[in-house]
Amino acid sequence: MGQANKQHSFLYRNGLGLLFVALFIITLGAQAVTGWYEHNSELEQEQAAAITFLSYLQTGHFISATFENFESEFLQMALYVILTVGLRQQGSAESKSLDEPEEVDREPKPGPDAPWPVRKGGFVLKLYENSLSLVFGILFIISWGLHLYGSWVDHNEQQVLLGKAKDSIGDYLLQANFWFETFQNWQSEFLSIASIVILTIFLRQKGSPESKPVDAPNSETGK
Structure with missing residues (x-):
């Protein structure tokens, strides 16, 4: 089994996990940026000052939307x-x-x-x-x-x-x-x-x- 693994590249052996981690990072970043623009648009409608991107990442708007999905x-x-x-x-x-x-029900040895x-x-x-x-x-x-x-x-x-x-x-x-x-x-x-x-x-x-x-x-x- 070990020899068989060595015949494949790192990307081949871990492609599924790496792809989904990359997709997660990309979409989380896209959510953060679009959420920032949306939140600033809401603030503008209420005649409040816009906030920076880093400040947005600490807002309830971003935290709630992110962990609502994780949950x-x-x-x-x-x-x-x-x-x-x-x-x-x-x-x-x-x-x-x-x-x-x-097999998943067998007692571990x-x-x-x-x-x-x-x-x-x-x-x-x-x-x-x-x-x-x-x-x-x-x-x-x-x-x-x-x-x-x-x-x-x-x-x-x-x-x-x-x-x-x-x-x-x-x-x-x-x-x-x-x-x-x-x-x-x-x-x-x-x-x-x-x-x-x-x-x-x-x-x-x-x-x-x-x-x-x-x-x-x-x-x-x-x-």
Whole structure:
């Protein structure tokens, strides 16, 4: 396996991850720039002074918009990882088999090539067995908190521009605006999961690990 890896370039071995990291950086930058222009346009309408780009990155407008999206993505992945452990969808490429044992369910065995937590065993191994869902869950909580903070700061900035009193974060949490922002993102993530789970029953993409083989029957579950 090691020799096979050495025959491929770094870009070939890491192309998928590198591409998505690059796309993330590009689109985050585009969001920041366009959000800056939009925010300054809003300030101009309220006859307030425009702000610099660096100042914009510290505003509730940018923080809220950014972590509102992060939050929903991490929630999606956390639920997807956890729920696919026990739930099934007949015919879906995204489901474990209805009856057959799966490699992911086997008990970990220590070995020279096994990750360190597997060799260590005990509580460390138990954490490692659930580390993917735990990290996604922690990232979701952090992103949710930053979304709330950014949305609250942006709300109070708007309150000041309108000559109104600021709200405490507790009061803001009880208002509809924050939850409207939250649920409009959550529902889109649940729809995307339902789409890939159900559509992979009937549709195919040759060469993709997210699809069943093209000639697999619709009733076949798993890849």
